[in-house]
Amino acid sequence: MTGGLQRAASTVLLVVVSFLLTALILWVSGYRVGTVLSGIIQGSITATGAATSTIRWTIPLLLIGLGVVIGFRAGFFNIGGQGQFYVGACSALVVSLGWREGPVPLVIMCGMIAAILAGMAWSLLPGYLRVQFGTDEVLTTLMMSFIGALVLQYLTAGPLRNPSGTGQTAASERIPEAFRITDSSGVSVTALLLVGGVAVLVWLLLERTRFGLTMTLVGRNPTMARWQGIDVRRVGLGTFALSGALSGLAGAVELYGPGARLVTGFSPEVGFTAVVVALVGMLSVWGTVVAAVFFGGLQSAILFLPIVTDLPPPALVLLHGMVAFLVTIKFRAVRRRRGGLAAKPVAG
Amino acid sequence: MTVPSGPASAEVPAVRCRSLGVSFGTVQALHDISLDLAAGRIHALVGQNGAGKTTLANVLGGLQAPDNGTVCIAGNQIPSGDVRAAKSAGLAMVHQHFSLPPSFTVAEALELTAARPESHSVYRRTELYRRWQNDVAEVGGTNVLATRIRDLPVETRQSLEIVRALASEARILLLDEPTALLTPAATDTLFERLRGLRDDGVTILIVLHKLREVAAVADTVSVLRDGKLVLGPSEISGVSQGQLSDAIVGPAPDTDRAIAVEAATDVEQQLLLELVRVSSRESAFEPGLASIDLTVEAREIVGIAGVEGNGQRSLVSVIAGLSAVTEGSVLLGGEEVTRAPPARRRLRGLRLVPFDRNSEGISRSAPLWLNQSALRLIGRRGQFPLISLRQYKRQASEAMDLWRVRYNTVAQPAESLSGGNVQRLVLSRELASGLEVLVAAQPTRGLDFSATNFVRSSLRGLRDAGAGVLLVSSDLDELFELSDRLLVMYGGGIVARFNAPFDRQAVGDAMTGALR
Known part of the structure; x- marks a missing residue:
């Protein structure tokens, strides 16, 4: 257990270092670091509605981040959460607009299932390419993500465009208010129960089922898994499906929650930030929960900051990048160290 | 032996080391080793796995910097861990694992590792072939120069490693377990070659595992145990096999009794594993199976002998269900599993000890x-998920x-x-x-004496408990000791079948495809 604590401590340290480096860059660029820091704290915790906003952003980050954790468990790096999130939201939107008169719980259920299936499909295509042909899933999931964004753009600017909309960006019609599970704050008991339930289910799946253990073995050594009679291809496809399903579900929650309609390019960072969330969460379920809250707070602060300083919002995205950068280095270094030890000749 | 010629005189030892110590973390790999190796002789170095043999060879060759101590080659002290200095002092290493790049042709590989490459960096192929034709005369002549390393048989690759080492005009040759992958016949050829080199004045240090081989080739022998030099270098004539064996194993008697193993075989079932005219596609490293017939019954150990790379891997992976059968059928306990996934076979009682x-x-x-x-984790559908x-x-x-x-x-x-x-x-x-039949591939490779004995007695216990065992090994002694029947693989097929007692020469001939 001390090993776990140590790893957690070193991850926290990384985040602190990222903060310091970002602060340094801001300071050199002539911003007042103190103001920015207090802005972050106000924007994520203390300002009116800030804490709610933090939780609102935690929800999609957590759902997509858990998808990344699932992928990683079996050795796959699904970074296409953004696209899976978009097609999930689109599918839920199509169901909801197409069946406006339907019984509310049933429509929401169907919308969520449609979102899950769409996310799965978006993830399964790269997954199939990976297990069948060995195509690098980092590339294919990323490319699929762009396609997903274009699907969203097509739908919101084309067939599902709100004809009475006047905004500069294309947006869809709103779904009926009755279908929403939260108000525009994006936080409600239903949403929290849903996300919490998903987190518990994912934990049970990964840590307390044979399939979860099988995924771990496949992720650590597929050759050995194959010799043990494990169908590595099926485990791989299952992993991709589950991973995409969570991102798709996140899209539906976004629509039925704070969104109510879809806007071209909404929440543009969330799928990619979720990858960082999973890495900072040390690819464990509960670690990812903590990391999602942290990054949810940052996301909330990014939106709040323009109110108190003239700092452009992308400046804080710098912090995400910094954390991602350092976490990746740490990941590599740990692997290298392990490999180095193993490679050292001890036999005579 | 002839009088040594060349620069190394009989007075100055070819290799001298003093108080060498190396540790990896908390493991003391070498402990205060002082050793003189006289010039123009063959010195054997023996010991169990983990005794420090490879580490010592690496230190002498400059690949591993010692924590303390010095190495002198032909009277000159070598800076600690300096490969180039060791090379230019006339020392060359032949590693346990082949070091020539598999995708290169022989000529390219030799040029790559040559001590003095020609000054220009652009070559013509014919020029390369001309330059190296004399060096490869002993390993198959000029024809071999254009062959890719990976297409060569194991023993030729081994010989090439020596050619490579000697191309640098080495006067001292370190060979780290060169016989591990060789057939008995190829081992004899290698030893013949080494004796010839010794007679030309080359000093040889050879790391060996088998006492029979030590007796066959060495002039002196040294024994390492737990990183310490416990014997030698002593004249081979002055040490008995018993003394050597005691020095290697050490004083503490190992009381590793066998484990009572249980097999899930019901007595009625006799034929546990059956392959009927099975063929498979070749892989990158091995020929495919060529119409193999094979049975393993209850209460027997069937040995598979053969030089590595003659289809043993294909055989095991076909039985495991990891590679596809093109023709024929595979049966486990009477049930056809030719197209069944690996999990099905595992559930049917197949157990595997893989190669690596x-x-x-x-x-x-x-x-x-x-x-x-x-x-x-496999095959538990319909059970409670948690x-x-x-x-x-x-x-x-x-x-x-x-x-x-x-x-x-x-x-x-x-x-x-x-x-x-x-x-x-x-x-x-x-x-x-749930074990009915065990396929054990090289189950004792790389293990020390006591672990080897442990594994062997486990296999025997398994047979006595009623299971069937298919034992794939490149250790003939092991096969002779354990097998009830012995099949020899060559080029993907089974070319000979023997019953105990086995004739070493006949088995060796079948393995190498030799005709007498």
């Missing part, structure tokens, strides 16, 4: 309990305790175990329950 235990047998980074539980980790861990620790795996906690990664303990872990999993 570290990559195929275990997951190095996964915890011990998960490695041990792997077989519990499992009790505590139960899994308890079962794993019980099994590992039974097999006397040395570990601290079930949560430690498998890579923290030594080779022998890894094999115990594999056996504790594969032999735990």
Whole structure:
């Protein structure tokens, strides 16, 4: 257990270092670091509605981040959460607009299932390419993500465009208010129960089922898994499906929650930030929960900051990048160290 | 022997080291080694796995910097861990694992590793062939120059490694377990070659595993045990095999009794594994199977002999269900499993000890309990989805305790175990329950004496308990000792079948395809 604590401590340290480096860059660029820091704290915790906003952003980050954790468990790096999130939201939107008169719980259920299936499909295509042909899933999931964004753009600017909309960006019609599970704050008991339930289910799946253990073995050594009679291809496809399903579900929650309609390019960072969330969460379920809250707070602060300083919002995205950068280095270094030890000749 | 010629005189030892010490973390790999190797002789270095033989060879060759101590080659002190200095002092190494790049032609590979490459960096092929034609005269002549390394038979690759070493005009040759992959006939050829080199004045240090080989080739012998030099260098004539064996194993008698293994065979079933005219596609490294017929019955160990790379891997992976059968059928316990997935075969009682235990047998980074539980994960459809980790861990620790795996906690990664303990872990999993037929591929490779004996007695126990065992090994002594029947693979087919008692020469001939 001390090993776990140590790893957690070193991850926290990384985040602190990222903060310091970002602060340094801001300071050199002539911003007042103190103001920015207090802005972050106000924007994520203390300002009116800030804490709610933090939780609102935690929800999609957590759902997509858990998808990344699932992928990683079996050795796959699904970074296409953004696209899976978009097609999930689109599918839920199509169901909801197409069946406006339907019984509310049933429509929401169907919308969520449609979102899950769409996310799965978006993830399964790269997954199939990976297990069948060995195509690098980092590339294919990323490319699929762009396609997903274009699907969203097509739908919101084309067939599902709100004809009475006047905004500069294309947006869809709103779904009926009755279908929403939260108000525009994006936080409600239903949403929290849903996300919490998903987190518990994912934990049970990964840590307390044979399939979860099988995924771990496949992720650590597929050759050995194959010799043990494990169908590595099926485990791989299952992993991709589950991973995409969570991102798709996140899209539906976004629509039925704070969104109510879809806007071209909404929440543009969330799928990619979720990858960082999973890495900072040390690819464990509960670690990812903590990391999602942290990054949810940052996301909330990014939106709040323009109110108190003239700092452009992308400046804080710098912090995400910094954390991602350092976490990746740490990941590599740990692997290298392990490999180095193993490679050292001890036999005579 | 003839009078040594060349620069090394009989007075100055070819290699002298003083107080060498090397440690890896907490492991003391070499401890205060002082050694003189006289010029123009063949010196054997023996010891168990982990005794420090490879480390010592690496230190002498400049590949490993010692923590303390000095190395002198032909009277000149070599800066610590300096490969170039060792090379230019006339020392060349032939490694345990082949070092020539498999995708290169022989001429390219030799040019790559040459001590003095020509000054220009653009070559013409014919020019390369001309330059190296004399060097390869002994290994098959100029025809071999255009062949890619990977297409050569094992013994030719071994010879080429020596050609490479000698191309640098080495006067001292270090060979690290050169016979590990060779047939008895190829080993004899190698030894003949080494004697010729010695007679030309080359000093040779050869790391060996088998006492028979030491007696066959060495002038002197030294024994390492636990990183210490416990014997020698002594004239081979002055040491008995018994003394050597005692020095290698050490004083503490190993009381590793065999484990009572249980097999799940019901007595009626006799034919446990059957291959009927099975063929398969060739892989990158091996010929495919060529119409193989094979049976394994209850209560027998069937040995598969053969030079490595003659289809043994194809055979095992066809039985395991990891590579496809193009023709013929595979039956397990009378049930046709030709197209069945690996899991189905596992459930049917097939157990496997794979060739490479570290990559195929275990997951190095996964915890011990998960490695041990792997077989519990397959084929359990329709059961309650949630499992009790505590139960899994308890079962794993019980099994590992039974097999006397040395570990601290079930949560430690498998890579923290030594080779022998890894094999115990594999056996504790594969032999735990439901076993009807075991396919054991090189189960004792790289293990020390006591671990080897342990594995062998386990296989025997398995047979006596009623199971069938298919034993694939490149250790003829092991095959002769354990097998009830012996089949020899050559070029993907079974070319000879023997019953005990076995004729070493006849088996060797079949392995090499020799005609007498």
